Amino acid sequence: GENVEQHPSTLSVQEGDSAVIKCTYSDSASNYFPWYKQELGKRPQLIIDIRSNVGEKKDQRIAVTLNKTAKHFSLHITETQPEDSAVYFCAAHNTDKLIFGTGTRLQVFP
Amino acid sequence: DARVTQTPRDKVTEMGQEVTMRCQPILGHNTVFWYRQTMMQGLELLAYFRNRAPLDDSGMPKDRFSAEMPDATLATLKIQPSEPRDSAVYFCASGSAGRGHMSYNEQFFGPGTRLTVL
Numbered sequence: 001g002e003n004v005e006q007h008p009s010t011l012s013v014q015e016g017d018s019a020v021i022k023c024t025y026s027d028s029a030s031n032y033f034p035w036y037k038q039e040l041g042k043r044p045q046l047i048i049d050i051r052s053n054v055g056e057k058k059d060q061r062i063a064v065t066l067n068k069t070a071k072h073f074s075l076h077i078t079e080t081q082p083e084d085s086a087v088y089f090c091a092a093h094n095t096d097k098l099i100f101g102t103g104t105r106l107q108v109f110p
Numbered sequence: 111d112a113r114v115t116q117t118p119r120d121k122v123t124e125m126g127q128e129v130t131m132r133c134q135p136i137l138g139h140n141t142v143f144w145y146r147q148t149m150m151q152g153l154e155l156l157a158y159f160r161n162r163a164p165l166d167d168s169g170m171p172k173d174r175f176s177a178e179m180p181d182a183t184l185a186t187l188k189i190q191p192s193e194p195r196d197s198a199v200y201f202c203a204s205g206s207a208g209r210g211h212m213s214y215n216e217q218f219f220g221p222g223t224r225l226t227v228l
Binding site: 045 | 141143152153155158160165166201207216217218219220221222
């Protein structure tokens with residue numbers, strides 16, 4: 001079955017710096033890769049996603065890149081702000097379900 | 111805007127008691143997922159349904175957990191008997207999927223049920 005690894009588990013950055021979170025997946029049949037943000041005590045919410053026929057997607061300060069050959073995808077947050085502080089989960093869609101990574105706790109210090 | 115709802119939001123119970131958690135998916139969504147999350151760890155898939163039929167419940171301890179969809183507007187997750195190690199936040203999520211392995215869409219999460227078993 002599919003396995004998704006996510007790194008790093010924690011990430012601390014200064015406000016205004018960039019943050020990068022990386023995920024790898026094992027099954028080349030996976031075809032959809034969403035990223036979820038979960039604030040403390042809240043539900044996970046989709047922030048950006050990418051499908052397997054696209055290499056990069058951008059939405060304001062966040063972007064996701066996908067390398068199908070290497071089976072890895074990354075989340076990039078530029079000009080980080082304190083409100084970006086949260087846990088971020090990557091996921092890979094495989095046979096009807098999402099397989100989630102273990103999460104990255106991002107802290108943005110003012 | 112449409113949201114997944116879950117009840118109760120918080121549940122404290124004693125070991126051995128039965129616990130039932132309920133989820134109302136977004137109207138029109140045909141796929142429902144149950145996840146468990148402990149101490150802000152990863153999201154562990156317990157079971158999921160499509161068009162009310164269970165597709166996979168391999169993530170659930172079968173001896174004490176059961177999941178059902180009595181109708182298209184209600185999904186339930188039951189634990190009987192509950193144990194302290196079941197303490198976690200249980201999330202329900204819904205989405206829509208068509209036929210075939212290439213159909214996929216965003217999963218929308220409910221607010222979760224925080225379960226504490228003493």
